[in-house]
Structures are given as structure tokens and as C-alpha cells.
Amino acid sequence: MCLSQAAPNRYTYNILIDCYGRAHRPDLGLAIFGRLLKTGLGQNVVAYNTVIDGFFKEGEVDKAYDIFREMKKQGISPDVVTYNSTIDGLCKSKAMDKAYDLFRKMKTQGISLDVVTYTSTIDGLCKSKAMDKAYDLFREMKKQGISPDVVTYNSIIDGLCKSKAMDKAYDLFREMKKQGISPDVVTYNSTIDGLCKSKEMDKAEMVLQQMLDAGVQPNNITYNSLINGYSSLGMWKESVRMFKDMSNCGLTLVPDIYTYGVMINNLLKVDSFEEADNLFSSMEKSGCAPDSRLLNGIIRTLLRKAEVAKAGNYLSKIDENNFAVEASTASLLLSLFSMEEQMNLGHIFVGLS
The missing domain is CATH 1.25.40.10 (Tetratricopeptide repeat domain)
Structure with missing residues (x-):
């Protein structure tokens, strides 16, 4: 009996696009996506989401964002998954203005924000040092009945700690434990x-x-x-x-x-x-091998204490490892050694005097 070969359908194409994304080949996924558009099967949000997410994960931010914009031009409405991938990708690439604009557009278009949306945006704002916005979003999130998870708390606590708002950070640390969320x-x-x-x-x-x-x-x-x-x-x-x-x-x-x-x-x-x-x-x-930074730091500490001979022992280690003498270290050395001693140590001071 002869079986007719079934033509690929939309789901077949979507699976192939997803597979290429997981294989870190979003370019091939995009090629399959191009074929899908020519089949007459119509464009679909799942295919767009997969291609966009694949390019963001490979650091191809411009391509991913261009496809996101093209999607809207084609009349395909992004869903929460599309926005989450795009916002997260933009945040990680430090394009925080674009990410925050998309976050606000989601709200105006009536798309339900979830814990992923808030967490990505809060994390991006924290890393761009926009702590007032991040903290306001964190409070808004809770007012909307969306429970922060450990990742959300980690982002906001770390951001507050780094911005020296330690009282707020410590309050949130205690709050998460009261909410039954285990700190990691x-x-x-x-x-x-x-x-x-x-x-x-x-x-x-x-x-x-x-x-x-x-x-x-x-x-x-x-x-x-x-x-x-x-x-x-x-x-x-x-x-x-x-x-x-x-x-x-x-x-x-x-x-x-x-x-x-x-x-x-x-x-x-x-x-x-x-x-x-x-x-x-x-x-x-x-x-644990010493590096240039450590040796230079030790030498400077010893020189400031006028322990020149001891500093010399560590200076020889810099020479043995072909490390560079940092400018601040060289400046201290120059102030302590006589001109004759500098001449004898010329290989160290070359270009630093």
C-alpha cells in the first residue's frame, strides 16, 4: 500500500524552529521561519516567540528586537511570553530604556503581567541603578497580588544593598522569610x-x-x-x-x-x-598563584611602611612572573630609590618614570 507523504504543518515548523533555538542556531530557525511564511500557513505567535527568544539567548539583540517590531507590523499581537522574552533580553543587554518602555506598553495594552515580567524589569532597573523605579515596581507587584519569588527578592535586595539602602534591604530580607520564601x-x-x-x-x-x-x-x-x-x-x-x-x-x-x-x-x-x-x-x-594585582598591593603596603628590603623580595616575584609594575607602585619606588639604584633597576622602571 502506498502512503502519501504528509505535508509539514504549522506545528512541524514550530518544532523545528524550537529545536534550532535549543541547538544555539537561531539563524537556521529563522530560515525555517522564512519558509513557514511562504507556505500560506500563516504567521503565528509561537513561531515568533521561539525565534525572538533564540536570538536573545545568543546575544543577537538587534536581530531579536527587529523581529519583535516586524511581528507587530504584520498584525501579530505579542503575548506575555513575547514581551517577557523581549524585556528580559533587553534588560540583560543593558537596553533598559527600551525594556522599561515595553513594560509600560504591556500595561496600557491590557496584557497581564506576571512574576517573570516584573522580576526581569526589576532586575534590569537595579543593575542600571534606577533603584527608586525598581522599588516602586516591587511594591506595585505586591499590590497587584503577584507574589515575588526568591529571584525577585534577590534582585531587589542586592540592588538596595549596592545603593546603600541597607535598612530597606534588611527589611525585605526579613519579610521574605515571614512570607515563607526561603533565602538561598x-x-x-x-x-x-x-x-x-x-x-x-x-x-x-x-x-x-x-x-x-x-x-x-x-x-x-x-x-x-x-x-x-x-x-x-x-x-x-x-x-x-x-x-x-x-x-x-x-x-x-x-x-x-x-x-x-x-x-x-x-x-x-x-x-x-x-x-x-x-x-x-x-x-x-x-x-593559589599570586597575580600582579596582589603583588603590587603587597609592595605598596610595605613601601608605605618603609620596609624597602621586604618590598624588594616581592618585587623580584613580579620580575620572575613577568608581571607589570603598576604606575602607583612605580611612583612609590621612584620616591624611595636613589638615581643610581633606579639605573640598576632600569628594567623595572622603563616607561614608568
Whole structure:
């Protein structure tokens, strides 16, 4: 019996477009979409959504936005999925003015906004430092009966912390727990870092304990914030305690170059030169290689304390690794070395005098 071959229908084309999008080939999806338009099957919102989303995910923002505008010209009404993809893509590409305009158009056109719409827009506004707008949207969202999720809270809390609105951020942190939304490691880290930067170390430690009690594992970001917070206040013993707590976590947590850098410079500031050298050696033995920034920072700290010989030891490490001497480091060196010594160290000072 001879079976006639069925012609592809709209759903076949949509599936192919989606597959190419998932395979990171939105260009091929667009080609299939072009064929769909020529078949007489008509344009459909699902196909447009898939192509738009595919280009945004590949960072092809202009193409995605052009297709979004073409869709409206063809009389195809974008739905909430279209708007969510477009707003999210524009926010991530820092085209916040366009994203916010689309958000407002959704409202005027009577399209129901959901948690994804609000969260994407709030996150974009936070990252563009438009915190008043972001906070207003967050409150509006709740008034509309749309419950923020952990991602929404993370965006607004992090934004408020970075804009130094710590009271609001901490209130939202406590509010989400009352609402039965469990903070994750991102929530805890943002809140702890914000409290540390606002010098509220007691609260920061309290939040750390809540994090541990909730079974959320701290990471390098958590401890680095606490170590840096105590260090900025000159509370060296407390920063050392945090460093030891971090190191005692075994293989779960390993101090990184930022952690070591803060600790070594702290030890140098209180003239604990031998301990600083020992910690630097431990860092190298652990497989954490020093970078140019760390070495330059150590040298500057030592030079400001007139520890020229010790600075020379670290200067040789810069030379061994073919790192560059930063301009601020070179300036300090030039002010301390005689002209004859500068001549002897000419390979270091070339282009920096």
C-alpha cells in the first residue's frame, strides 16, 4: 500500500524552529521561519516567540528586537511570553530604556503581567541603578497580588544593598522569610555583604548564623565579605577568626586570591611581617598563584611602611612572573630609590618614570 507523504504543518515548523533555538542556531530557525511564511500557513505567535527568544539567548539583540517590531507590523499581537522574552533580553543587554518602555506598553495594552515580567524589569532597573523605579515596581507587584519569588527578592535586595539602602534591604530580607520564601545563598551573600559594607558586623554575623541554621552552605563570597568587613574596621582578630573558620571547612571552602590578599595586607598593616610571609607561602603551596594585582598591593603596603628590603623580595616575584609594575607602585619606588639604584633597576622602571 502506498502512503502519501504528509505535508509539514504549522506545528512541524514550530518544532523545528524550537529545536534550532535549543541547538544555539537561531539563524537556521529563522530560515525555517522564512519558509513557514511562504507556505500560506500563516504567521503565528509561537513561531515568533521561539525565534525572538533564540536570538536573545545568543546575544543577537538587534536581530531579536527587529523581529519583535516586524511581528507587530504584520498584525501579530505579542503575548506575555513575547514581551517577557523581549524585556528580559533587553534588560540583560543593558537596553533598559527600551525594556522599561515595553513594560509600560504591556500595561496600557491590557496584557497581564506576571512574576517573570516584573522580576526581569526589576532586575534590569537595579543593575542600571534606577533603584527608586525598581522599588516602586516591587511594591506595585505586591499590590497587584503577584507574589515575588526568591529571584525577585534577590534582585531587589542586592540592588538596595549596592545603593546603600541597607535598612530597606534588611527589611525585605526579613519579610521574605515571614512570607515563607526561603533565602538561598545569593540572598544571604547579598545581605551579609551589604551589612558588612554598612559596618553592621553584629547583624552580618547573625545572618551568617541564620544561614548555617537553615542548612545553606556559605561560600567564598560569604567569608570574603565578612573578612573584608572586619578588616575595613581594623578588627584584625575578627578577620583572622573568619579566615580560620573558612579554612577549617576542609575541602568545602578554599580561600581564594582575594581572601589571601585581604589577609596578607591586614597582617602587613599591623607589622606582622613574618606571619604575612608565612601566609603568602601557604597560599603558593595551596596552588593559589599570586597575580600582579596582589603583588603590587603587597609592595605598596610595605613601601608605605618603609620596609624597602621586604618590598624588594616581592618585587623580584613580579620580575620572575613577568608581571607589570603598576604606575602607583612605580611612583612609590621612584620616591624611595636613589638615581643610581633606579639605573640598576632600569628594567623595572622603563616607561614608568
